[in-house]
Amino acid sequence: MASFAEKIKEAAxxxxxxGLASGILAYTKGQDIFxxxxxxxxxxxxxxxxxxxxxxxxxxxxxxxxLKGKKLALxxxxxxxxxxxxxxxxxxxxxxxxxxxGVPCPGMLDPKKLKNxxxxxIAIEDDFKENLTxxxxxxxxxxxxxxxxxxxxxxxxxxxxxxxxxxxxxEGKRPAKDPYALVEQxxxxxxxxxxxxxxxxxxxxxxxxxxxxxxxxxxxxxxCFVDETRPAWIGKSRDPIDVAxxxxxxxxxxxxxxxxxxxxxxxxxxDIPVALLTKKxxxxxxxxxxxxxxxxxxxxxxxxxxxxxxxxDFIFTHKLKEQGKI
Amino acid sequence: xTFEPKIIAFLCNWCSYAGADLAGVSRRAYxxxxxxxxxxxxxxxxxxxxxxxxxxxxxxxxxxxxxxxDCHYLTGNMFARRRFYMLKKxxxxxxxxxxxxxxxxxxxxxxxxxxxxxxxxxxxxEKLGPNLNFRKIIKGEGFGFLCRKD
Amino acid sequence: xxxxxxxxxxxNWLAFLEKKARLFVPGKEKFEPYQxxxxxxxxxxxxxxxxxxxxxxxxLSFEVTxxxxxxxxxxxxxxxIIFGVRACDAYALTLxxxxxxxxxxxxxxxxxxxxxxxxxxxxxxxCFCWAMxxxxxxxxxxxxxxxxxxxxxxxxxxxxxxxxxxxVEAKEAxxxxxxxxxxxxxxxxxxxxxxxSLLRLKEKDLMTIYNASFWEKLSFACLNCGICTFLCxxxxxxxxxxxxxxEKGLRIRVPDSCMFLLYTQHASGHNPRRSPLxxxxxxxxxxxxxxxxxxxxxxCVGCGRCNTNCPAGINLWEIIQxxxxx
Numbered sequence: 001m002a003s004f005a006e007k008i009k010e011a012a013x014x015x016x017x018x019g020l021a022s023g024i025l026a027y028t029k030g031q032d033i034f035x036x037x038x039x040x041x042x043x044x045x046x047x048x049x050x051x052x053x054x055x056x057x058x059x060x061x062x063x064x065x066x067l068k069g070k071k072l073a074l075x076x077x078x079x080x081x082x083x084x085x086x087x088x089x090x091x092x093x094x095x096x097x098x099x100x101x102g103v104p105c106p107g108m109l110d111p112k113k114l115k116n117x118x119x120x121x122i123a124i125e126d127d128f129k130e131n132l133t134x135x136x137x138x139x140x141x142x143x144x145x146x147x148x149x150x151x152x153x154x155x156x157x158x159x160x161x162x163x164x165x166x167x168x169x170x171e172g173k174r175p176a177k178d179p180y181a182l183v184e185q186x187x188x189x190x191x192x193x194x195x196x197x198x199x200x201x202x203x204x205x206x207x208x209x210x211x212x213x214x215x216x217x218x219x220x221x222x223x224c225f226v227d228e229t230r231p232a233w234i235g236k237s238r239d240p241i242d243v244a245x246x247x248x249x250x251x252x253x254x255x256x257x258x259x260x261x262x263x264x265x266x267x268x269x270x271d272i273p274v275a276l277l278t279k280k281x282x283x284x285x286x287x288x289x290x291x292x293x294x295x296x297x298x299x300x301x302x303x304x305x306x307x308x309x310x311x312x313d314f315i316f317t318h319k320l321k322e323q324g325k326i
Numbered sequence: 327x328t329f330e331p332k333i334i335a336f337l338c339n340w341c342s343y344a345g346a347d348l349a350g351v352s353r354r355a356y357x358x359x360x361x362x363x364x365x366x367x368x369x370x371x372x373x374x375x376x377x378x379x380x381x382x383x384x385x386x387x388x389x390x391x392x393x394x395x396d397c398h399y400l401t402g403n404m405f406a407r408r409r410f411y412m413l414k415k416x417x418x419x420x421x422x423x424x425x426x427x428x429x430x431x432x433x434x435x436x437x438x439x440x441x442x443x444x445x446x447x448x449x450x451x452e453k454l455g456p457n458l459n460f461r462k463i464i465k466g467e468g469f470g471f472l473c474r475k476d
Numbered sequence: 477x478x479x480x481x482x483x484x485x486x487x488n489w490l491a492f493l494e495k496k497a498r499l500f501v502p503g504k505e506k507f508e509p510y511q512x513x514x515x516x517x518x519x520x521x522x523x524x525x526x527x528x529x530x531x532x533x534x535x536l537s538f539e540v541t542x543x544x545x546x547x548x549x550x551x552x553x554x555x556x557i558i559f560g561v562r563a564c565d566a567y568a569l570t571l572x573x574x575x576x577x578x579x580x581x582x583x584x585x586x587x588x589x590x591x592x593x594x595x596x597x598x599x600x601x602x603c604f605c606w607a608m609x610x611x612x613x614x615x616x617x618x619x620x621x622x623x624x625x626x627x628x629x630x631x632x633x634x635x636x637x638x639x640x641x642x643x644v645e646a647k648e649a650x651x652x653x654x655x656x657x658x659x660x661x662x663x664x665x666x667x668x669x670x671x672x673s674l675l676r677l678k679e680k681d682l683m684t685i686y687n688a689s690f691w692e693k694l695s696f697a698c699l700n701c702g703i704c705t706f707l708c709x710x711x712x713x714x715x716x717x718x719x720x721x722x723e724k725g726l727r728i729r730v731p732d733s734c735m736f737l738l739y740t741q742h743a744s745g746h747n748p749r750r751s752p753l754x755x756x757x758x759x760x761x762x763x764x765x766x767x768x769x770x771x772x773x774x775x776c777v778g779c780g781r782c783n784t785n786c787p788a789g790i791n792l793w794e795i796i797q798x799x800x801x802x
Contacts, residue, residue, distance in 0.1 A: 030791065211407060211787055223737075229739060237730045312394075
């Protein structure tokens with residue numbers, strides 16, 4: 001029974017051999033065991049370098065904008081396939097220019113969670129199923145993968161891609177039973193605590209490096225709203241009000257478009273829970289409008305359409321009528 | 327001196343602005359807290375504009391449009407309805423006093439409704455107090471990784 | 477002159493320093509005001525560069541009224557002491573000083589701040605200060621250097637200001653302590669030589685490196701975020717913004733990143749470094765060729781923060797080696 005990594009390499013070999021794409025966006029080893037690198041593999045010799053990442057974090061669909069005009073193949077776990085579907089629907093790429101090798105995703109590990117518990121890891125062995133072995137200078141330990149998965153992967157709804165050209169014969173993670181648990185935890189707090197959470201986690205720590213924006217496959221605007229100067233919607237300094245504005249407007253621009261890949265949070269050097277804001281909006285889009293980004297190529301985008309019965313309980317006049325004031 | 331809230335209102339040209347005009351012509355009294363910005367349609371209003379108003383010191387922002395089905399551009403307010411729903415949910419989630427941003431449908435014949443909306447919104451804001459948290463303050467402070475709230 | 481202080485007297489020393497000026501100690505993410513104890517022993521994520529090139533430096537305050545003249549602002553004259561700075565971060569400030577010596581704001585802050593460094597023994601696998609030609613035991617850039625060994629702290633004042641930072645409880649070091657200090661200093665640099673790539677870079681022709689073909693492959697994975705530039709203790713580029721609300725305004729200086737799109741955008745709208753590759757290349761050329769040619773040393777102190785925190789897994793050494801061998 002071929003291992004996960006071997007299946008990946010085999011699929012890549014076939015795609016190149018049969019000319020299904022001019023190159024593949026795949027992960028290769030980085031210099032650091034905790035950070036793998038996404039590379040564009042276009043020759044047979046480079047195929048041996050392809051790996052399946054234990055830590056991953058970034059979304060390969062983000063690099064599609066660097067390779068416009070080429071026919072590409074991508075290894076697509078659920079979130080990558082969803083990102084590609086949204087890009088197709090928004091007119092950024094054509095379906096025939098992308099060959100999706102569907103991968104049932106085992107979930108990615110969080111290096112910060114591992115480093116916090118074991119500061120001196122020098123090597124890891126990942127079976128991409130349930131077990132993980134770590135080696136430190138003094139010892140070696142067996143761990144369960146599920147204890148160290150990234151938060152976005154732990155609560156992922158679609159580890160299996162819905163759209164693909166071929167599907168790798170492997171077993172991935174099961175969809176989370178309670179995907180919005182972290183969001184509900186914040187929703188359940190009192191408003192002053194929510195405000196404090198926003199301040200402590202976002203406003204007092206963000207250094208405006210824009211790693212979240214640059215890692216996101218759906219932040220592809222040539223000219224971001226941050227760069228506008230006439231009028232300048234937000235300032236460039238770390239003034240808390242500008243930081244708040246940046247995160248709010250960015251989350252809003254991703255409402256109904258976020259595919260919950262967690263690249264934003266993986267890229268953040270301070271581990272700010274950026275993915276939680278867009279996940280909340282994803283939850284609202286699902287519950288109020290029955291829409292989830294990136295699942296169907298035919299369904300219209302969230303803000304491209306409307307329904308006569310869209311909820312309007314937030315309208316001021318309705319509230320006033322209820323209170324008998326008009 | 328009692329606090330007099332400042333409300334920035336984005337009113338759509340065809341329905342809610344006309345409704346506000348009617349309130350004036352019919353001599354309906356309402357508090358002078360409102361400053362009106364006329365837009366062609368409620369869907370013209372983007373969240374960046376709403377946040378910009380708050381950032382500049384507005385205590386409240388009101389966006390008013392035509393009733394669903396009555397939009398001059400046929401469907402503008404229907405798209406706007408979806409967008410404002412998501413914006414409201416985002417503001418609630420981050421705990422940023424969502425009562426400061428309100429949306430409403432006001433038709434061209436609803437002068438009294440417009441006056442009532444402004445009156446009630448002003449009362450709400452008087453209770454909430456001035457906008458001190460979500461406002462850009464020009465501080466001459468240099469060093470400090472972060473401006474502490476306390 | 478070398479002094480010795482028992483490890484248990486550390487709190488007394490910190491209390492003594494706190495009485496002299498505002499004291500800052502390392503935290504996990506940045507240097508924090510001293511509040512009774514030191515919780516973090518290693519290099520914070522944000523370097524002490526933030527104290528000298530703050531994230532927001534008001535320069536002018538103005539009013540939009542006829543006849544009003546702008547008021548020049550200057551930084552607070554409060555004295556500060558930063559404790560636990562590493563050799564790499566301290567040396568970085570001397571590099572920045574080469575460029576910023578005429579700058580009023582930087583000079584005032586530099587004058588009012590004392591730096592107490594901890595001689596680290598490169599506990600982290602990320603560091604490579606010696607490869608950039610830095611000796612952590614020379615104390616360059618620091619006012620006082622201390623080494624912790626066997627429950628003892630060995631204090632070595634470097635500047636006149638440093639002599640005033642020695643507490644009364646410290647006694648003059650005995651000959652065996654001095655010998656210990658020198659031995660540790662000598663042993664540290666055994667087998668740790670400056671990188672040969674630096675010598676090669678000094679001799680290479682600038683345009684050969686600039687026009688090389690490896691840039692495309694090496695810059696592919698880069699997200700052009702800004703993490704490397706903000707965490708780097710030597711990056712010093714800035715931008716100037718006007719923040720205006722109503723009639724009052726403030727002209728501020730904020731850190732800028734060469735990775736951002738608008739970095740070299742001209743007022744005419746022309747952008748000579750529009751492509752991500754051009755900006756990526758510019759960063760490494762600046763650090764390892766332009767600055768090297770101009771000042772004789774690279775604009776890098778080997779702290780390793782860029783390598784560890786890059787979300788895309790870019791590694792500095794691959795690039796330096798490619799530049800040196802082209």
